[in-house]
Amino acid sequence: MKxxxxxxxxxxxxxxxxxxxxxxxxxQYTANWPGKTVERKEGITEYKGYxxxxxxxxxxxxxxxxxxxxLLARRFIVDEKxxxxxxxxxxxxxxxxxxxxxxxxxxxxxxxxxxxxxxVAEDKGIRIDAAKxxxxxxxxxxxxxxxxxxxxxxxxxxxxxxxxxxxKTKPLRISYGREVEELIDxxxxxxxxxxxxxxxxxxxxxxxxxxxxEIIDLIRNLPEGNELIKLLAPSCRSxxxxxxxxxxxxxxxxxxxxxxxxxxxxxxxxxxRRIFIKNLIKLTVSxxxxxxxxxxxxxxxxxxxxxxxxxxxxxxxxxLFIFTVGSMLSDYVSIGADYLIGIVDSFLKGRVSNxxxxxxxxxxxxxxxxxxxxxPLIFVFxxxxxxxxxxxxxxxxxxxxxxxxxxxxxxxxxxxxxxMAFGCNxxxxxxxxxxxxxxxxxxxxxxxxxxxxxxxxxxxxxxxNLFFSGPKAVAIMLFLIALSLTLVxxxxxxxxxxxxxxxxxxxIIELPEYRxxxxxxxxxxxxxxxxxxLKRAGTIIILGSILIWLLYTLPTGDFETSFGAQLGKALExxxxxxxxxxxxxxxxxxxILAKEQVLAAMSIIYGSNLAEVLRQSWTxxxxxxxxxxxxxxxxxxxxxxxxxxxxxxxxxMFISLAxxxxxxxxxxxxxxxxxxxx
Amino acid sequence: MSVNMSGLIPLIMLNPGEEGEVVYIHGxxxxxxxxxxxxxxxxxxxxxxxxxxxxxxxxxxxxRIAIGRGMASRIYVRPLGPRRTL
Numbered sequence: 001m002k003x004x005x006x007x008x009x010x011x012x013x014x015x016x017x018x019x020x021x022x023x024x025x026x027x028q029y030t031a032n033w034p035g036k037t038v039e040r041k042e043g044i045t046e047y048k049g050y051x052x053x054x055x056x057x058x059x060x061x062x063x064x065x066x067x068x069x070x071l072l073a074r075r076f077i078v079d080e081k082x083x084x085x086x087x088x089x090x091x092x093x094x095x096x097x098x099x100x101x102x103x104x105x106x107x108x109x110x111x112x113x114x115x116x117x118x119x120v121a122e123d124k125g126i127r128i129d130a131a132k133x134x135x136x137x138x139x140x141x142x143x144x145x146x147x148x149x150x151x152x153x154x155x156x157x158x159x160x161x162x163x164x165x166x167x168k169t170k171p172l173r174i175s176y177g178r179e180v181e182e183l184i185d186x187x188x189x190x191x192x193x194x195x196x197x198x199x200x201x202x203x204x205x206x207x208x209x210x211x212x213x214e215i216i217d218l219i220r221n222l223p224e225g226n227e228l229i230k231l232l233a234p235s236c237r238s239x240x241x242x243x244x245x246x247x248x249x250x251x252x253x254x255x256x257x258x259x260x261x262x263x264x265x266x267x268x269x270x271x272x273r274r275i276f277i278k279n280l281i282k283l284t285v286s287x288x289x290x291x292x293x294x295x296x297x298x299x300x301x302x303x304x305x306x307x308x309x310x311x312x313x314x315x316x317x318x319x320l321f322i323f324t325v326g327s328m329l330s331d332y333v334s335i336g337a338d339y340l341i342g343i344v345d346s347f348l349k350g351r352v353s354n355x356x357x358x359x360x361x362x363x364x365x366x367x368x369x370x371x372x373x374x375x376p377l378i379f380v381f382x383x384x385x386x387x388x389x390x391x392x393x394x395x396x397x398x399x400x401x402x403x404x405x406x407x408x409x410x411x412x413x414x415x416x417x418x419x420m421a422f423g424c425n426x427x428x429x430x431x432x433x434x435x436x437x438x439x440x441x442x443x444x445x446x447x448x449x450x451x452x453x454x455x456x457x458x459x460x461x462x463x464x465n466l467f468f469s470g471p472k473a474v475a476i477m478l479f480l481i482a483l484s485l486t487l488v489x490x491x492x493x494x495x496x497x498x499x500x501x502x503x504x505x506x507x508i509i510e511l512p513e514y515r516x517x518x519x520x521x522x523x524x525x526x527x528x529x530x531x532x533x534l535k536r537a538g539t540i541i542i543l544g545s546i547l548i549w550l551l552y553t554l555p556t557g558d559f560e561t562s563f564g565a566q567l568g569k570a571l572e573x574x575x576x577x578x579x580x581x582x583x584x585x586x587x588x589x590x591x592i593l594a595k596e597q598v599l600a601a602m603s604i605i606y607g608s609n610l611a612e613v614l615r616q617s618w619t620x621x622x623x624x625x626x627x628x629x630x631x632x633x634x635x636x637x638x639x640x641x642x643x644x645x646x647x648x649x650x651x652x653m654f655i656s657l658a659x660x661x662x663x664x665x666x667x668x669x670x671x672x673x674x675x676x677x678x
Numbered sequence: 679m680s681v682n683m684s685g686l687i688p689l690i691m692l693n694p695g696e697e698g699e700v701v702y703i704h705g706x707x708x709x710x711x712x713x714x715x716x717x718x719x720x721x722x723x724x725x726x727x728x729x730x731x732x733x734x735x736x737x738x739x740x741x742r743i744a745i746g747r748g749m750a751s752r753i754y755v756r757p758l759g760p761r762r763t764l
Contacts, residue, residue, distance in 0.1 A: 061712075061715040061716060064711065093740040095717060095739035095741075096716065096717045096738070096739055096740065096741045099715060099717075210711070270710075270715075271720060271721060274714065274719050295742075298727070298728060302735060395744075399731075399732060399733050399744045400731065402733050505746075506745065506746025506747075506748050506749045507733050507745065507746045508713070508716065508744070508746070509743070512742075
């Protein structure tokens with residue numbers, strides 16, 4: 001079967017993933033880009049005797065090295081030379097999307113433009129002359145609706161035609177005006193002598209004028225690098241990347257970059273593209289501009305008083321749903337898992353030595369069952385999160401929370417990492433990648449562990465229900481969540497004052513049209529997220545549980561004299577400060593591996609009828625103190641690992657671990673002593 | 679900068695429903711390019727959609743974009759008056 005490699009490029013929110021899913025179904029897999037932390041999605045579809053391998057490039061607005069995603073997208077096109085690049089554009093926002101088309105056409109000849117969401121556009125009365133658009137751009141243009149699966153065959157036909165050379169594309173070259181073109185010619189004639197990592201000389205010249213970081217580095221290493229830089233040393237202090245990097249400003253180096261209206265060349269290039277697109281739109285698109293439902297909804301959703309109330313209401317409902325449905329499902333899973341463990345237990349009894357029996361049943365299987373019982377909770381959480389994302393509400397929540405996040409020195413996009421953390425801190429910390437500034441990311445990474453994840457909330461709910469009932473139990477839960485959010489606010493604003501470095505830019509976020517979430521999309525989104533959780537659970541947490549088993553078994557097999565118990569006893573003075581004994585703190589030590597494991601550890605330490613024993617040995621105040629401490633310190637070893645990876649430093653990982661533990665001890669002590677006085 | 683600033687107002691001064699043509703953006707090189715990618719560049723028409731809370735929401739060539747208030751006050755526009763709504 002003949003193989004074709006196709007890359008899907010496009011802006012965020014154009015339905016690129018919907019198209020990818022529609023074409024590949026479940027025949028898709030994810031990996032990371034080599035050496036990078038950005039996800040790479042690939043899938044396969046078969047069509048008319050061809051095996052088409054699709055690579056979903058990261059969603060980008062442009063192809064400058066502005067972000068890692070943009071760099072990866074263009075390196076893929078240059079290095080792996082896909083047979084065809086399909087640019088997925090949103091037919092309702094074509095003017096914005098064509099900016100990327102023009103950049104793709106500068107990079108490669110083999111482009112097919114897919115006008116997605118054509119049904120929505122037509123419903124709005126937007127008419128697009130695809131034939132004319134195709135003629136001007138010099139590439140095939142296909143109208144599709146990935147959502148309704150319309151036009152997909154036609155798209156694949158064109159892809160195959162281009163790949164086979166049956167359609168010869170004549171990609172448009174826009175002219176950037178006489179002055180800029182002269183400069184481009186001068187630069188590219190020098191550049192044509194060198195190996196430019198597969199980029200064309202003209203393209204490198206344009207990107208150089210746009211101040212592209214990868215290209216600047218590339219040029220620096222050329223023998224004639226200095227000559228080239230002299231050709232373009234720009235006139236404008238505030239815009240010029242060379243001057244910004246601290247090179248002395250020298251008027252003799254200036255090429256007269258500031259050509260018209262005081263605009264630097266990099267802006268002139270962007271403006272030229274924009275003006276070209278504006279004219280292109282005039283020629284090919286017609287339609288009425290009607291108010292959409294989204295605008296009407298936004299009037300309330302983004303209102304200064306109603307907006308936050310709506311946000312609070314939606315999130316309250318979401319959490320109610322997550323914890324009622326999620327914990328109900330968790331109970332079923334637990335019952336099933338316990339039943340299976342029982343079978344293995346009775347099977348192994350007498351057949352293997354006691355140590356192995358204990359290891360398998362109490363070490364491995366009970367850990368497995370704990371992890372398993374949290375999966376439904378996390379599944380329902382990700383499901384709700386994906387629905388909010390797919391419907392378009394999540395982007396609005398970032399706008400509403402922007403002002404609150406400013407108190408922490410962050411902007412609204414950081415709120416999404418906070419919300420994600422309620423499900424699991426690992427993707428929560430990974431979601432901080434949306435923040436542009438290193439300093440902002442660090443703040444968001446450091447406050448993230450303070451937000452109680454679903455696993456922690458689950459354990460907390462269990463213990464709260466042992467000691468409190470009815471409205472009191474709800475009040476205690478709300479108190480604990482409010483406490484954690486208060487700590488997030490305090491720690492965040494402290495970090496904001498302490499941390500130096502460039503403050504991030506203000507929020508810029510595109511607000512997509514509201515739409516009915518598509519079941520298929522939502523399930524696929526949920527699945528990719530839950531899969532990451534399973535991976536982590538499958539490795540780190542299970543390994544951690546084995547370590548726990550070793551800690552309370554070695555050296556003699558008796559818990560009272562085990563290393564774990566010894567460690568707990570050594571730390572008893574700290575436990576006493578918080579009104580706890582060594583057994584409580586030993587349980588908490590095991591929680592460093594994974595908070596889910598605390599319950600399992602407690603049932604070993606306190607005995608199997610945990611609920612009864614706890615109720616007898618703790619006062620409600622002690623339980624509350626325990627819960628507070630439990631909630632605050634580092635969630636699990638996987639969070640520690642992801643903090644290390646995402647902050648890129650052992651120091652920040654250590655700080656994150658140390659400050660949450662210290663904070664837990666301080667707050668625990670305060671709660672216990674203040675509580676004792678009341 | 680050789681821009682004639684007379685008759686220009688910061689974008690943030692537009693009332694909801696009013697349109698303006700972007701003339702000049704005061705800001706670093708990176709932010710200018712970022713805005714241009716989203717369709718906010720000298721010569722672009724923008725419409726103020728919503729400015730009641732925190733970031734303002736703009737309507738630019740078919741796209742709704744929320745940007746911070748600080749940024750919106752560094753974008754200078756020539757007001758074009760309210761848009762006819764259909």
